[in-house]
Amino acid sequence: MTEEHLEYRNFADFASAKVADLVPGSDQTANRLSVALNRVSHLLTYDFDATVHRPEESTWAAYRVLFVIWLAGPLTPVRAAELTGMGKSAISNLLKPLLKQGYVIQEASAEDRRSKLLALTPEGTEYVNKVFPRQNELEARWAESLTSIEKDLLISLLNKLLNSPRAEEVREQRR
Structure with a gap:
């Protein structure tokens, strides 16, 4: 070439x-x-x-944070970072606009009053409920060029990479 x-x-x-x-x-x-x-x-x-x-007036990164809170319930910022694959500083930076938009609140943890939990507000839940169908439709458009077997195979292969020793080393470095 x-x-x-x-x-x-x-x-x-x-x-x-x-x-x-x-x-x-x-x-x-x-x-x-x-x-x-x-x-x-x-x-x-x-x-x-x-x-x-x-x-x-949002971002893919902000949506990822809202999405994990929507599915997993109230989370510490550290746990939100782990589940999104983002760094703690990225979560911290994203949190400011999410709080300002009224999509997320920080509340004290029942187990450890010093620890803060991130929770969706009703407005945050409404936002995710509104945006998820459009997000998922776009995901489906990306995936439509693959057969069902190819999709399953690709998911399996990507998960194999995500669970590799090198991936674990990198996750440990990010903590």
């Missing part, structure tokens, strides 16, 4: 071939996989933000 035929979609293949020339012995398949996963992740994030969340 020549550089004049490069596009966003085929860059992972081009990079793999180029890396093989520049760094003999490197793992081109691992490089291709990580470039492809990263690109799909960025496109998903952009699409979710642009199509669903920015029109609601």
